[in-house]
Amino acid sequence: MAQKKHDPNSKVIAENRRARYDYFIEDDLECGLVLMGSEVKSLRQGQANIAESYASVEDGELWLINGAIAPYLQAKTWGHEERRKRKLLVSKKELARLWAATAKDGMTLVPLVMYFNDRGVAKLKIGIAKGKKLHDKRETSAKRDWDRQKRRLLKEHG
Numbered sequence: 001m002a003q004k005k006h007d008p009n010s011k012v013i014a015e016n017r018r019a020r021y022d023y024f025i026e027d028d029l030e031c032g033l034v035l036m037g038s039e040v041k042s043l044r045q046g047q048a049n050i051a052e053s054y055a056s057v058e059d060g061e062l063w064l065i066n067g068a069i070a071p072y073l074q075a076k077t078w079g080h081e082e083r084r085k086r087k088l089l090v091s092k093k094e095l096a097r098l099w100a101a102t103a104k105d106g107m108t109l110v111p112l113v114m115y116f117n118d119r120g121v122a123k124l125k126i127g128i129a130k131g132k133k134l135h136d137k138r139e140t141s142a143k144r145d146w147d148r149q150k151r152r153l154l155k156e157h158g
Contacts (some may be wrong), residue, residue, distance in 0.1 A: 010120075012114075012115045013043050013046055013048050013115055015112070016112055019110045019112055022137070023130060025128070025129050026101075026127070028127040029090065029126055031088045031089055031125075033114075033124055034088075041072045041074070041075065042071065047070035048069045050064075053066040053068075055098075057109075060095070061095075062087070062089075064088055067111065098128065102128075107130055111126050112125045112126060113125045
């Protein structure tokens with residue numbers, strides 16, 4: 001079986017690891033980002049944070065709100081604002097589906113991972129999520145610990 005060559009263009013820029021702990025991810029969707037040149041340069045250096053951000057449907061468009069992309073130092077005059085609203089690119093059909101999903105009680109759009117795809121284009125994977133209660137978080141943590149113990153026992157005795 002031939003191994004797939006690692007593509008130098010594709011890489012994970014930022015990941016929201018806490019999202020799966022705080023939310024039940026029901027569905028996910030890949031969408032494009034409208035970026036300035038200095039933002040792309042900064043992303044190539046891996047300087048982004050989506051941990052405190054969310055996506056929202058406003059005026060018939062999808063927006064990433066509170067996503068931080070660090071300023072690119074070489075772009076002095078034509079730089080970008082670090083936490084500006086960034087437009088997300090999805091089809092009309094997907095936008096309607098996202099809008100309907102967020103209209104439901106307790107559903108939100110959470111950024112999961114920002115990455116460059118194999119063609120070197122910046123993408124954002126967002127999840128349609130429902131918030132977890134404290135007891136759900138404890139249950140998830142207990143299940144993860146049990147799975148870890150189970151793997152350890154199988155490794156030792158199997």
